[in-house]
Amino acid sequence: MNAPSPALEVLDLTVAYGERPALWDVDLAVPRGTLTAVVGPNGAGKTTLVRAVLGLVRPAAGTIRVFGGPYRERRRLVAYVPQRGSVDWDFPTNVLDVVTMGRYGALGWLRRPGRREREAAVESLRQVGIEDLADRQISELSGGQQQRVFLARALVQDAEIYLMDEPFQGVDALTERAIVALLRELREAGRTVVAVHHDLQTVAEYFDEVALLNVRLVASGRVEEVFTEENLRATYGARGFLERPAVEA
Amino acid sequence: MTSAQLEIQLVAVVVAVACALPGVFLVLRRLALVSDAISHAVLLGIVLAFFAVGDLSSPLLLVGAAATGLLTVFLIELLQRTRLVREDAAIGLVFPALFSVGVILIARFADTVHLDTDVVLLGELAFAPFERFVLFGWDWGPEALVEMGFVLALNVLVIALLYKELKLATFDPGLALALGFSPALLHYGLMALVSITAVGAFDAVGSILVVALMVGPPAAAYLLTDRLPVMLGLAALGGAASAVGGFWLAHALDASIAGSIAAVVGIEFGAAVLFAPKRGVVALARRHARQRVEFAEAMLAIHLLQHEGTPEALAESRVDHLDEHLRWERSFARRVVRRAERRGYVVTTDGRLLLTDRGRALARTALAV
Numbered sequence: 001m002n003a004p005s006p007a008l009e010v011l012d013l014t015v016a017y018g019e020r021p022a023l024w025d026v027d028l029a030v031p032r033g034t035l036t037a038v039v040g041p042n043g044a045g046k047t048t049l050v051r052a053v054l055g056l057v058r059p060a061a062g063t064i065r066v067f068g069g070p071y072r073e074r075r076r077l078v079a080y081v082p083q084r085g086s087v088d089w090d091f092p093t094n095v096l097d098v099v100t101m102g103r104y105g106a107l108g109w110l111r112r113p114g115r116r117e118r119e120a121a122v123e124s125l126r127q128v129g130i131e132d133l134a135d136r137q138i139s140e141l142s143g144g145q146q147q148r149v150f151l152a153r154a155l156v157q158d159a160e161i162y163l164m165d166e167p168f169q170g171v172d173a174l175t176e177r178a179i180v181a182l183l184r185e186l187r188e189a190g191r192t193v194v195a196v197h198h199d200l201q202t203v204a205e206y207f208d209e210v211a212l213l214n215v216r217l218v219a220s221g222r223v224e225e226v227f228t229e230e231n232l233r234a235t236y237g238a239r240g241f242l243e244r245p246a247v248e249a
Numbered sequence: 250m251t252s253a254q255l256e257i258q259l260v261a262v263v264v265a266v267a268c269a270l271p272g273v274f275l276v277l278r279r280l281a282l283v284s285d286a287i288s289h290a291v292l293l294g295i296v297l298a299f300f301a302v303g304d305l306s307s308p309l310l311l312v313g314a315a316a317t318g319l320l321t322v323f324l325i326e327l328l329q330r331t332r333l334v335r336e337d338a339a340i341g342l343v344f345p346a347l348f349s350v351g352v353i354l355i356a357r358f359a360d361t362v363h364l365d366t367d368v369v370l371l372g373e374l375a376f377a378p379f380e381r382f383v384l385f386g387w388d389w390g391p392e393a394l395v396e397m398g399f400v401l402a403l404n405v406l407v408i409a410l411l412y413k414e415l416k417l418a419t420f421d422p423g424l425a426l427a428l429g430f431s432p433a434l435l436h437y438g439l440m441a442l443v444s445i446t447a448v449g450a451f452d453a454v455g456s457i458l459v460v461a462l463m464v465g466p467p468a469a470a471y472l473l474t475d476r477l478p479v480m481l482g483l484a485a486l487g488g489a490a491s492a493v494g495g496f497w498l499a500h501a502l503d504a505s506i507a508g509s510i511a512a513v514v515g516i517e518f519g520a521a522v523l524f525a526p527k528r529g530v531v532a533l534a535r536r537h538a539r540q541r542v543e544f545a546e547a548m549l550a551i552h553l554l555q556h557e558g559t560p561e562a563l564a565e566s567r568v569d570h571l572d573e574h575l576r577w578e579r580s581f582a583r584r585v586v587r588r589a590e591r592r593g594y595v596v597t598t599d600g601r602l603l604l605t606d607r608g609r610a611l612a613r614t615a616l617a618v
Contacts (some may be wrong), residue, residue: 054427072429075396080427087421091277092477105428121566137475153424 005068013062079159144175265488274465293351318444
């Protein structure tokens with residue numbers, strides 16, 4: 001009788017920075033086992049949506065449920081791939097260490113990562129095809145390699161839902177193909193992926209579901225149903241010239 | 250070496266290492282200036298705590314000072330959050346205010362006690378052996394050594410226990426929060442450590458040296474290594490070395506010990522900037538010079554490849570005309586040609602350059618990228 005709860009459910013979500021709304025009353029349900037793209041113009045609140053789900057920004061109103069419960073109780077089911085630019089790549093550490101950080105949540109406070117964690121990290125590096133870079137200092141990585149490191153760090157969390165902020169941003173074609181293959185593997189394994197995405201050309205090819213966002217949710221659902229000319233115009237064209245875009249934190 | 254000299258150096262080394270460890274995280278978090286703010290503002294906490302308990306050696310002074318340190322950080326962040334001023338301005342506004350209140354309180358009400366502003370700023374390591382820590386009728390050593398020994402132990406303990414958490418929250422606070430580690434808690438925990446260290450240390454060495462020791466050795470270590478544990482070790486080592494080196498420098502120059510230690514910290518950092526193996530100025534200059542020649546070599550190969558088999562090839566490949574065609578200085582052109590010959594990219598016959606197969610391969614790879 002009861003259908004399983006969606007992987008991610010957002011109800012009446014409003015987030016504001018100061019008095020400027022970044023998200024206005026957004027309702028969204030992401031079915032389990034799908035690849036969902038979140039698209040919209042700059043300042044549409046895409047990153048804010050991801051950050052709100054993870055509890056990194058506090059909503060002004062609304063509810064967010066991950067597999068039917070609040071994020072706080074579902075942390076272990078969620079993996080996060082932030083934008084590459086969100087960290088300092090000159091930090092004194094190597095690739096394996098960064099990937100191992102994905103296990104810290106499961107370890108909890110005070111417990112140190114050991115051989116098991118490192119082996120899991122090496123395994124995820126293998127999955128993203130850069131196991132030979134394990135000992136590499138992170139400042140020596142290319143953009144595509146940095147993105148793979150972040151993906152490996154999320155994979156090592158062995159989560160049910162993966163939230164990715166622009167996973168294809170500034171990566172080479174080879175990396176892009178590798179990431180797409182990885183997303184499909186995750187879907188095969190029944191996992192859910194929600195990715196902020198910029199390239200409208202590839203939405204239909206890479207994703208099953210799409211959410212069109214411009215502060216308000218314009219439309220969401222199966223790509224073949226809602227990724228229409230009309231909805232795109234409503235998402236990208238409706239923005240007045242005088243309206244200042246909301247700040248993306 | 251007298252036992253007093255040994256004790257002074259011991260105090261200096263313990264202070265230096267105690268400062269360097271939390272300093273590593275300050276530097277990595279780009280909060281170096283916060284050490285300046287905290288080490289000054291804690292004066293107010295010490296004065297207020299002194300008024301409350303009336304005893305300069307009470308451990309409550311440490312608590313009061315640490316609380317002021319946290320208050321400083323909180324006020325800086327509060328001011329910053331208004332977005333009316335930037336972080337550097339916020340720091341510059343908050344700590345002089347708190348510090349000056351402390352200075353006024355001392356001048357007005359605590360004139361008779363041993364709390365004067367010179368000592369607060371510059372400290373006096375030379376007096377460290379005179380104040381003894383006596384417990385159970387036993388002389389455990391200079392008070393400053395015992396006190397800083399505890400602070401050092403506390404720093405080592407906290408950083409060892411929370412190493413993983415501090416590293417994560419420093420590298421990627423977003424992930425730390427998402428995984429359920431509170432970056433805010435860790436931030437204030439670190440600031441509490443910095444405050445306690447600053448209070449303990451400035452009694453012995455003064456607040457200027459506290460800043461030098463918290464920022465200098467970690468900043469130098471950052472240039473020398475790519476691994477955080479090594480950076481912690483090198484910062485501690487560099488701090489200790491500047492403590493001992495500074496002591497003997499002061500001895501030789503008959504100058505202030507704290508001042509000499511700070512000078513050695515500066516010299517160490519300068520040496521790291523110049524000679525760090527990968528990021529130092531010298532290493533960078535050598536790498537640039539090498540890249541310039543390597544690039545010129547590829548350019549030469551491409552130039553020869555483009556003209557190979559064309560009517561003007563005769564003129565274009567003359568060694569003594571390279572300076573015209575590629576606009577290189579003659580000496581540079583000769584260097585590039587010699588290197589290219591040595592590596593088997595070109596051969597010279599009758600003053601003309603001919604590409605080898607290797608040279609052609611080089612040109613093609615260079616063009617492909």
